[in-house]
Amino acid sequence: MSDHYNAFEISPVPAPGPDAVVPELFRGIYGMPAFMTISTSDLAASVDFWIRGLGFFELFSVPGRLVHLRRWAFQDVLLVPAAGVPERAPATSLSFACLLSQVDSLVEACRAVRPDSVDGPRDTPWNTRDVAVITPVPALHRR
Numbered sequence: 001m002s003d004h005y006n007a008f009e010i011s012p013v014p015a016p017g018p019d020a021v022v023p024e025l026f027r028g029i030y031g032m033p034a035f036m037t038i039s040t041s042d043l044a045a046s047v048d049f050w051i052r053g054l055g056f057f058e059l060f061s062v063p064g065r066l067v068h069l070r071r072w073a074f075q076d077v078l079l080v081p082a083a084g085v086p087e088r089a090p091a092t093s094l095s096f097a098c099l100l101s102q103v104d105s106l107v108e109a110c111r112a113v114r115p116d117s118v119d120g121p122r123d124t125p126w127n128t129r130d131v132a133v134i135t136p137v138p139a140l141h142r143r
Contacts, residue, residue, distance in 0.1 A: 012073040012129050013097040020099050035076040038135070039083075042043060043067065046079050052112035053117065055102075055135065063131035066089055079084040103129050 015022040039045040047067050050056045056069040056077065067079045075096045098106060103121050110118045110133055120131040 012075075014099070016100075018027050020101075022099055022102060023072050025071060027057075027059065027070075028073070030073070031075060032076050035078060037078040037080060038079055040136065041082045042136055043079060043081050049110075049113050049117070050077065050079070053106075053113040055098075055106060055109070100129060103131060107131055 012026060014023065024096045038046070043064070047058065047069070050069050052056065054061050054071070056071045056075075060066075060068040060069060061072045064081065068098075069077045069079065069119050096102070107118050107121060110131075113137065114134075116132060119134075121129045122131075
């Protein structure tokens with residue numbers, strides 16, 4: 001392999017274009033090269049939002065302790081119960097690819113689950129269409 005190769009040959013993300021086809025949800029097992037772990041005080045509500053709103057599916061779970069969600073290959077998220085409610089919610093960002101033709105339906109699905117969960121879509125100077133999504137978080141409790 002040279003230093004420069006067509007990464008689309010190994011990526012589940014299709015090359016951009018009007019004829020791009022949405023990949024299948026990937027249910028295979030692999031060593032995850034990267035993933036995000038998200039703590040939540042309402043595991044059931046978070047799982048429901050990620051599945052119905054963002055199009056992920058439940059790959060594996062340990063009831064009450066962990067839910068492993070996935071969409072395409074290498075789009076893995078682990079949801080875990082929060083030990084407590086932080087004074088401020090942490091600022092976290094996760095980006096995942098989808099086709100341009102899926103953006104509007106993802107926005108609509110998120111809004112159907114939680115009406116105020118979506119900001120955008122908005123086109124960026126680096127040739128992406130971004131949507132900011134706020135997943136279920138616990139209410140902040142002050143003492």
